[in-house]
Amino acid sequence: MESVIAWIHEKNPGLDGAIAPDEDLIEARLIDSMDFLDFIDLLESISGETIDLQTSTIDDFRTLARIQERFLSASVTAQA
DSSP states (O other), X not given: OHHHHHHHHHHOTTOOSOOOTTOOTTTTTSSOTTTHHHHHHHHXXXXXXXXXXXXXXXXXXXXXXXXXXXXXXXXXXXXX
């Protein structure tokens, strides 16, 4: 998850402090449409899995907690 948070901070240089797990990343404009495909690539790289956008919804990318649950739980478990 550190890579995801670092990516968000890189894309938002004015962002100070931590990002709450339940903060709406899209409403807060921390992830925008211009960078969304790069964000998908990052998640795929971290998880080692392809993200099927046909079975995903925007809500799957809305918060750090949901991203962890939906896309990174398996990779975190595998690394432990």
